[in-house]
Amino acid sequence: MKQISAIIEQLDTALAGEWPDTAGIRQFSYSLQKQPDTGLLEWLSAQPCYPKFYWQQRDGNEEAAVCGDVCAFGNMSQAQAFIREHQDVPDLHLWGLNAFNADNDDADFAANALFLPRIELCRKGTTYWLRCTVFSSRSLRDEARRTRLFLRSLVASRDLPPIASRVIQHQHLPAQPQWNELISQALTCIEQQQFDKVVLARKTTLTLSQPLNACAFLAASREVNHHCYHFMLAFTPQQAFLGSSPERLFLRDHTELFTEALAGTVANHPDDDEAQALGEWLLNDGKNQRENLLVVDDICQRLQGGAHSLDVMPAEILRLRKVQHLRRSIHGELAEADDAGCLQRLQPTAAVAGLPRQAAREFIARYEPFDRQWYAGSAGYLSTEQSEFTVALRSAAVKGYQLELYAGAGIVAGSDAAQEWQEIENKAAGLRTLLEEHYTPAVQAG
Ligand SMILES: C=C(O[C@@H]1C=C(C(=O)O)C=C[C@H]1O)C(=O)O
Ligand SMILES: [Mg+2]
Structure with missing residues (x-):
């Protein structure tokens, strides 16, 4: 370059000029x-x-x-x-x-x-x-x-290395039996009307044959995971958090606000007709519609007093590589350009926590067997005119020889533990399959 x-x-040359010995900012x-x-x-x-x-x-x-x-x-x-x-x-x-x-x-x-x-x-x-x-x-x-x-x-740009990390071992937290218990516990709370929805997640720790290059991994994801935000924060050469997420937390353009309810999931299929049939099923499934509408309710409630003229668009299907989702786009006018306010109102939405928010968060904090940290938080930027954050889903923490993959699913009345397990497997596959598909064995010496 x-x-x-x-x-x-x-x-x-500009920086070498005369500079005042006082506080200030220059761009x-x-x-x-x-x-x-x-x-x-x-x-x-x-x-x-x-x-x-x-x-x-x-x-x-x-x-x-x-x-x-x-x-x-x-x-x-x-x-x-x-x-x-x-x-x-x-x-x-x-x-x-x-x-x-x-x-x-x-x-x-x-x-x-x-x-x-x-x-x-x-x-x-x-x-x-x-x-x-x-x-x-x-x-x-x-x-x-x-x-x-x-x-x-700063150095010159160079091509990304191939992904040479192989998966040696994996561990799910919770494992499937504990997941089943967790779901039945959540369903009991829903029956007892402690909350209407809770989103429960799993952390999968993969042990790799060699440390993963976070940029190369994200590039591989970007190549195949279309219609997604791609993000990465690298803290050190061996530590990063990254993901390819379909979900917008919010886009603020001056005082215009764009957000969405993305919830309700079915598998994707490589064949267009099969995928369309699955999408049709999703649009007509009661449990998935409920999952999505609870997010619409949550967002509209949370925005009360902060935004007006809210418009909720009809449900549409978002087809991704491994899954398809129900999405309802939401548009509104903010009382003021206030990103901290938007974050506070919208994060976490019922798409990743539940409804009511507080009860769902307490359930997660108490029973989910790991700390979410960056997972289901948000990634993006803020500036005077525009700000945009994606929900940090379909994400992973790169930690040297380990890769931690995160995936969750919304639990509502009518959820089935085995189906929700399959749903999180499909969500995690967006990143996980890259390790298999892009695996290039190291050339043997001699
Ligand atoms: C929680 C996740 O995804 C969320 C849950 C969904 C669902 O349960 O149907 C769909 C989209 C996301 O809002 C995740 O990907 O980890
Ligand atoms: Mg779901």
């Missing part, structure tokens, strides 16, 4: 003359700087690869306060993840990983640009010096 190195040289933006030789994910993979974050919008039109952190934020309110304080910097974007328990301040687990990157390489349609932000609450001069050092650590 010669263009990028030319831009970095230009940037370095530099350069457009690339043409499409870079390799993709953004390839570029990001090559960089030795952490954290790294990658995001691609589900229509494929917007993409960002960002790295290095100028500063990090403990929650959305802090991130939003920062954006508001610097409204004169029009393109300020903060990127990252919100944990499932985004409001849990005293958890051991860092609940939020939103940050202002040093470098952002972005694409919208066929337009590419590179952005660099220099920010300091003490000395811009020192920060400009640090940024120059950071730029020197």
